Amino acid sequence: MSTAVTLDGITKRFPGVVANDDVTLEVERGTVHALLGENGAGKTTLMNVLYGLYEPTAGQVYVDGEPREFDSPRDAIDAGVGMIHQHFMLVDPMTVAENITLGNEPRKWGGLAVDRDAAREQVRELSERYGFDVDPDADVEDVSVGVQQRVEILKALYRGADVLILDEPTAVLTPQEVEELLAVLEELTAQGKTIIFITHKLGEAMHAADDITVLRDGKNVGSVKADTTTREELAELMVGREVLMETDKPPAEPGAVSLAVDGLRATDERGVEVVSDVSFDVREGEVFGIAGVDGNGQAELIEAVTGLRQPESGTVSFGGTDVTDWSRRRRIDEGMAYIPEDRQERGLVMEFDLVDNAILGSQHTAPFARGGRIDWDATREHAERIVAEYDVRPPNADATSGSLSGGNQQKFIVGREFERDPELVVATHPTRGVDIGSTEFIHDRLLDLRNEGRAVLLVSSKLDEVQGLSDRLAVMYEGEVMDVVDPEAVTEEELGLLMAGEYPEGYGPESEAGDAGCVATDGEPNEATQPASNDGSEGGTR
Amino acid sequence: MSSDDTPNTETDAADSDGREPGTNTGQSDAPAAIERLVRASAVERALISVSALLLSVAVGFVLILAAGRMTTCSTAATTYFGVGFCYDPVTVYDLLFLGAFGDLSSDLINGQLATTLSQTTVLMFTGVAVAVAFRAGIFNIGTQGQLVVGALGSAVATLWASTLVSGVVGTLLLLPFGLAVGAFVGGVYGAIPGALKAYADANEVITTIMLNFVATAVALYLVQDHFQDPESVATQTVPLPEYATFPSVIFRARDDFSLVAFVVAAALLVAVYLLIERTSFGYDLRTSGIQPEAAEYGGVDAARTVVASMTLSGALAGMGGAVYVLMIIGNFQTGVPAYGFDGITVSILAGNNPLGVGFAALLFGVLKSGSIVVDVGTDVPPQLVGVLRGLIILFVAMPEFFRMIGTRVWSVRPSGSGGQPVTDGGTVADSRGDVEDDVDAESGVPTEGGERDE
Numbered sequence: 001m002s003t004a005v006t007l008d009g010i011t012k013r014f015p016g017v018v019a020n021d022d023v024t025l026e027v028e029r030g031t032v033h034a035l036l037g038e039n040g041a042g043k044t045t046l047m048n049v050l051y052g053l054y055e056p057t058a059g060q061v062y063v064d065g066e067p068r069e070f071d072s073p074r075d076a077i078d079a080g081v082g083m084i085h086q087h088f089m090l091v092d093p094m095t096v097a098e099n100i101t102l103g104n105e106p107r108k109w110g111g112l113a114v115d116r117d118a119a120r121e122q123v124r125e126l127s128e129r130y131g132f133d134v135d136p137d138a139d140v141e142d143v144s145v146g147v148q149q150r151v152e153i154l155k156a157l158y159r160g161a162d163v164l165i166l167d168e169p170t171a172v173l174t175p176q177e178v179e180e181l182l183a184v185l186e187e188l189t190a191q192g193k194t195i196i197f198i199t200h201k202l203g204e205a206m207h208a209a210d211d212i213t214v215l216r217d218g219k220n221v222g223s224v225k226a227d228t229t230t231r232e233e234l235a236e237l238m239v240g241r242e243v244l245m246e247t248d249k250p251p252a253e254p255g256a257v258s259l260a261v262d263g264l265r266a267t268d269e270r271g272v273e274v275v276s277d278v279s280f281d282v283r284e285g286e287v288f289g290i291a292g293v294d295g296n297g298q299a300e301l302i303e304a305v306t307g308l309r310q311p312e313s314g315t316v317s318f319g320g321t322d323v324t325d326w327s328r329r330r331r332i333d334e335g336m337a338y339i340p341e342d343r344q345e346r347g348l349v350m351e352f353d354l355v356d357n358a359i360l361g362s363q364h365t366a367p368f369a370r371g372g373r374i375d376w377d378a379t380r381e382h383a384e385r386i387v388a389e390y391d392v393r394p395p396n397a398d399a400t401s402g403s404l405s406g407g408n409q410q411k412f413i414v415g416r417e418f419e420r421d422p423e424l425v426v427a428t429h430p431t432r433g434v435d436i437g438s439t440e441f442i443h444d445r446l447l448d449l450r451n452e453g454r455a456v457l458l459v460s461s462k463l464d465e466v467q468g469l470s471d472r473l474a475v476m477y478e479g480e481v482m483d484v485v486d487p488e489a490v491t492e493e494e495l496g497l498l499m500a501g502e503y504p505e506g507y508g509p510e511s512e513a514g515d516a517g518c519v520a521t522d523g524e525p526n527e528a529t530q531p532a533s534n535d536g537s538e539g540g541t542r
Numbered sequence: 543m544s545s546d547d548t549p550n551t552e553t554d555a556a557d558s559d560g561r562e563p564g565t566n567t568g569q570s571d572a573p574a575a576i577e578r579l580v581r582a583s584a585v586e587r588a589l590i591s592v593s594a595l596l597l598s599v600a601v602g603f604v605l606i607l608a609a610g611r612m613t614t615c616s617t618a619a620t621t622y623f624g625v626g627f628c629y630d631p632v633t634v635y636d637l638l639f640l641g642a643f644g645d646l647s648s649d650l651i652n653g654q655l656a657t658t659l660s661q662t663t664v665l666m667f668t669g670v671a672v673a674v675a676f677r678a679g680i681f682n683i684g685t686q687g688q689l690v691v692g693a694l695g696s697a698v699a700t701l702w703a704s705t706l707v708s709g710v711v712g713t714l715l716l717l718p719f720g721l722a723v724g725a726f727v728g729g730v731y732g733a734i735p736g737a738l739k740a741y742a743d744a745n746e747v748i749t750t751i752m753l754n755f756v757a758t759a760v761a762l763y764l765v766q767d768h769f770q771d772p773e774s775v776a777t778q779t780v781p782l783p784e785y786a787t788f789p790s791v792i793f794r795a796r797d798d799f800s801l802v803a804f805v806v807a808a809a810l811l812v813a814v815y816l817l818i819e820r821t822s823f824g825y826d827l828r829t830s831g832i833q834p835e836a837a838e839y840g841g842v843d844a845a846r847t848v849v850a851s852m853t854l855s856g857a858l859a860g861m862g863g864a865v866y867v868l869m870i871i872g873n874f875q876t877g878v879p880a881y882g883f884d885g886i887t888v889s890i891l892a893g894n895n896p897l898g899v900g901f902a903a904l905l906f907g908v909l910k911s912g913s914i915v916v917d918v919g920t921d922v923p924p925q926l927v928g929v930l931r932g933l934i935i936l937f938v939a940m941p942e943f944f945r946m947i948g949t950r951v952w953s954v955r956p957s958g959s960g961g962q963p964v965t966d967g968g969t970v971a972d973s974r975g976d977v978e979d980d981v982d983a984e985s986g987v988p989t990e991g992g993e994r995d996e
Binding site: 308350 | 820
């Protein structure tokens with residue numbers, strides 16, 4: 001077997017960010033190679049380098065053993081590398097055949113006219129050769145998403161691609177369509193084509209691929225054979241085994257239920273259900289953690305809790321009141337602080353200075369606004385206090401938030417949200433990109449809030465963080481809560497399996513209910529960490 | 543700009559999440575000239591504007607000469623180096639500027655200046671109307687339609703009310719009444735596309751353009767069939783009595799300019815500025831305009847903000863219509879000049895800043911009244927005068943336009959707003975994060991995670 005594609009020491013830097021760090025990768029001809037990693041691990045960037053969309057900062061791309069410099073996707077296609085993006089690039093009102101031949105139409109009359117018949121015929125042939133069930137005359141807008149994807153694949157094949165890169169191909173598909181796609185991939189490799197597919201779902205990688213390369217933080221952290229690896233190994237590679245932090249924390253003294261989520265279902269922008277019947281509750285005086293590989297519905301769950309996403313069904317209760325229909329503003333006013341996952345899109349207005357940003361979310365409430373007028377003096381004082389207390393650098397409240405580094409932006413958001421004097425803090429990746437010292441500071445403040453009797457809902461993809469801070473820990477996989485465990489009792493292996501969507505041997509929800517936790521979907525708080533309190537059962541189960 | 547350093551053109555396709563790639567704060571990829579431009583100080587910017595104005599005159603000068611060579615005329619208007627030209631650029635620019643300001647040395651208060659200022663007044667309303675919508679992230683092209691319905695509503699309502707009161711008391715009551723009706727009608731008309739956008743996801747550019755046609759056609763029908771002045775052959779309403787229109791202060795009555803209206807317009811600009819910069823509503827509006835996701839996070843009700851800002855925008859345009867009726871023509875006539883469309887340019891020229899609108903409107907007023915005089919006073923065709931006007935606007939707007947490009951596309955930060963990103967404790971200054979979807983802005987940060995945590 002020969003090597004179809006070799007990436008040798010690829011480094012891709014963007015200003016201030018290293019997206020790929022010295023990645024070396026070999027893809028055998030006629031195999032399916034999965035590129036596995038969390039969101040932001042650098043998978044798509046790496047493939048964009050191979051596809052000629054980005055020029056690597058360092059490193060060399062080889063196709064069929066020959067060094068190549070791609071200036072554009074056209075060069076890559078000429079070398080036989082095709083890419084199918086997550087969002088299809090098809091012209092909806094045109095037929096399948098027209099879409100596939102677009103830009104490379106067969107000509108007749110000495111090149112003066114497009115030969116539609118020949119185009120249709122070529123597409124039909126191509127489709128039959130690879131066992132695709134595609135009607136060349138159908139309009140693209142009328143066919144299913146799965147068929148549209150196959151049209152994209154045919155388009156690449158029509159242009160002579162030998163190596164096909166698929167970016168998260170299953171993200172838009174139904175389970176049945178996924179099976180069909182896998183069959184298509186098998187047929188393609190059987191005929192000598194090479195497939196590289198990008199995914200963050202490790203089950204899928206193991207199921208479909210021959211080889212798996214795991215990227216983390218832009219680095220290749222391991223290439224393994226799919227049939228000899230295990231889910232745990234992959235989960236560990238993806239998330240990274242990190243040093244468990246020594247966090248001194250007094251035992252939790254959980255009080256009344258602050259936040260109760262019951263039977264929550266939510267869909268993403270494409271209408272795919274990504275949160276399926278999730279129930280849990282967070283009590284005053286405890287940190288409730290949610291662990292899981294990124295992209296398993298945590299983001300949508302949190303948005304539903306904080307009022308940024310309307311759930312399909314289920315309820316969110318806050319302080320004993322059903323707040324499912326409450327506006328975002330009302331939730332803020334009632335004491336729900338939220339450190340968002342995407343600080344640069346949601347958490348801060350990039351063009352505003354820190355003074356402006358200090359009242360994002362409290363622009364209508366005293367002491368910053370009275371009678372519709374903003375008190376800029378009070379606001380400035382507030383901003384300067386956050387900057388000083390949370391060590392935001394540069395210590396200049398007039399700096400635009402866009403001019404701050406990511407870590408400082410995060411510190412400012414954390415400061416703003418903590419200073420709200422909240423009943424409940426929803427913190428997603430609160431220390432992402434923050435230096436060690438500030439991370440500790442943020443952790444300490446989170447625990448302070450907990451010790452003061454506030455409720456904390458913490459989502460993080462850093463295992464050490466959720467494990468170290470949480471009093472109870474839910475593990476999410478594909479939109480469901482696998483289990484709620486005691487973070488001190490659970491082993492890393494068990495966590496890894498749960499994150500991969502499997503229950504460890506002999507780890508039935510029933511058998512472990514007494515010590516490790518219980519299945520979250522029945523909404524009962526974990527007996528092991530809950531004191532017997534009479535208001536204990538009213539939150540999740542109702 | 544060479545094609546090599548346009549990082550955004552090709553990354554679009556790569557972006558699997560649909561976000562805009564390629565902006566960052568760090569070492570920007572912006573061409574050095576743009577970076578220099580963005581970081582220019584206030585004095586430098588003023589100098590740049592003046593030079594741009596002079597440059598536009600220079601280019602126009604050549605253009606007039608060239609056009610003058612290409613036409614035939616019996617006597618040359620001017621001769622340079624023995625070559626005769628049909629149009630004299632010096633005369634043209636002399637008339638353009640003197641036409642706009644009049645002969646200030648002999649008579650400060652003259653008819654030319656009055657025309658300039660009355661044009662400026664109406665443009666201040668339409669300009670600030672567009673600016674308000676722009677600040678909320680809405681492109682209101684319907685200012686013209688809102689102005690037309692506001693003008694008609696104001697003319698009809700004021701005419702009716704003028705039968706009830708008269709004299710000085712009448713003026714004091716009728717003017718606020720006329721303005722309020724214009725604002726109300728325009729506001730309602732602006733609220734329609736606002737509601738369509740907020741609740742039915744209809745693109746405001748399309749709906750406002752369509753509503754412009756509706757406004758004009760409805761106005762035509764209403765005047766012809768219901769409010770037609772029986773003594774006039776033109777399609778117009780009955781003229782308002784003298785006491786129902788803006789009184790002339792200092793300026794002559796026949797110049798159709800009232801300092802009162804001008805002061806009202808100027809005060810309104812300040813009021814809108816304060817509304818946007820100092821109030822909670824303004825905060826919501828600005829946040830929605832710049833970063834809708836952050837606004838949503840901050841508890842801003844997007845739909846309400848859209849409707850509110852479009853209503854406000856329409857109301858301001860409607861007031862412009864009322865001023866046009868109550869100050870300039872004294873009744874409603876079909877064929878309202880394109881103040882609404884000029885308002886778009888005025889607003890863009892002013893960088894959508896309500897205070898800047900005042901100056902941009904003045905520039906427009908100068909060019910409008912000046913070119914009327916050039917049309918009358920020279921043989922230069924009106925089309926060429928239009929080109930000269932366009933040149934001036936283009937040249938004056940370009941430096942600001944490039945500054946905007948610099949901050950938006952390459953994220954060059956102006957001096958004095960925080961400057962370059964700073965690093966802290968080994969954290970690499972990260973970019974605006976939307977570098978590219980799969981690049982987590984932090985993934986390259988060395989301090990994160992356990993690797994260093996031995």
